Amino acid sequence: MLRCENVDVYYGDFRAVTDVNLSFGKNEITALIGPSGCGKSTLLRSLNRMNDLVDGARVDGQVLFQDDDIYAKNVDPIEVRRRIGMVFQKPNPFPKSIYDNIAYGPRVTGMKVSNMDDLVEEALTKAALWGEVKDKLKQSAFGLSGGQQQRLCIARTIAVKPDVILMDEPCSALDPIATMRIEDLMNDLRREYTIIIVTHNMQQAARVADRTAFFTALADDTTGDRTGVLVEYAPTSQIFEHPKDQRTEDYISGRFG
Numbered sequence: 175m176l177r178c179e180n181v182d183v184y185y186g187d188f189r190a191v192t193d194v195n196l197s198f199g200k201n202e203i204t205a206l207i208g209p210s211g212c213g214k215s216t217l218l219r220s221l222n223r224m225n226d227l228v229d230g231a232r233v234d235g236q237v238l239f240q241d242d243d244i245y246a247k248n249v250d251p252i253e254v255r256r257r258i259g260m261v262f263q264k265p266n267p268f269p270k271s272i273y274d275n276i277a278y279g280p281r282v283t284g285m286k287v288s289n290m291d292d293l294v295e296e297a298l299t300k301a302a303l304w305g306e307v308k309d310k311l312k313q314s315a316f317g318l319s320g321g322q323q324q325r326l327c328i329a330r331t332i333a334v335k336p337d338v339i340l341m342d343e344p345c346s347a348l349d350p351i352a353t354m355r356i357e358d359l360m361n362d363l364r365r366e367y368t369i370i371i372v373t374h375n376m377q378q379a380a381r382v383a384d385r386t387a388f389f390t391a392l393a394d395d396t397t398g399d400r401t402g403v404l405v406e407y408a409p410t411s412q413i414f415e416h417p418k419d420q421r422t423e424d425y426i427s428g429r430f431g
């Protein structure tokens with residue numbers, strides 16, 4: 175579905191991520207794990223050109239979405255972000271009603287929608303939120319709990335009919351019950367979408383992900399700058415039960431990071 179080939183990501187002269195080769199399977203959940211600062215968010219943002227919006231950020235190599243390079247000259251980054259949506263660490267609903275949060279994307283992207291009410295209901299249903307909000311669609315999204323706000327953000331992403339959903343530590347601001355609901359939801363969503371999640375919670379990766387990629391930061395011999403590299407990528411059970419690389423073993427057993 176999505177593939178990185180020799181991807182380097184720079185901020186100015188600083189190379190934050192080096193030579194990542196990774197392919198993400200359709201209808202799979204892939205977890206990106208590794209110590210803080212190893213470039214997980216940076217890599218995730220390169221998968222839907224969100225880094226275009228970050229000052230000084232530059233991507234080398236190729237990111238192929240269904241075999242097309244998303245950085246090719248003729249590609250519209252807005253369309254890339256519609257097809258490869260993103261959910262952030264802190265729920266970030268717009269200062270609008272619940273309904274308008276969902277309708278916003280379809281409206282601004284000029285999607286042809288025969289019935290917006292139906293689309294809003296469908297997106298909220300898929301995000302396991304409809305039952306909780308159907309009687310207060312005109313109320314502000316800020317009145318929802320953190321967990322509900324995060325499911326609203328997932329519904330907002332789904333509303334524009336993406337193929338891939340990127341999630342950057344989507345549960346780190348949530349309590350354990352709300353976290354569990356999002357994990358259940360991810361498990362349902364995988365039937366229809368390809369999901370890539372950054373998580374610092376290894377139990378979460380073990381619970382939800384089909385495959386897990388472990389990253390670490392290596393110091394450059396000459397400059398001493400630390401750059402993120404992919405150490406090991408395998409089915410999740412292998413990463414957690416029989417890692418091949420000593421660094422993976424050390425990380426998952428809590429010896430560093």
Ligand SMILES: Nc1ncnc2c1ncn2[C@@H]1O[C@H](COP(=O)(O)OP(=O)(O)O)[C@@H](O)[C@H]1O
Pocket residue numbers: 185190208209210211212213214215216217228229402
């Ligand atoms: N906007 C930015 N400008 C400059 N450097 C950045 C920026 N964002 C992240 N970095 C640097 O890139 C490296 C990787 O960061 P990040 O992708 O946030 O790591 P992670 O998500 O794994 O914690 C870090 O050294 C960080 O300081």
Ligand SMILES: [Mg+2]
Pocket residue numbers: 214215216372
């Ligand atoms: Mg991060």
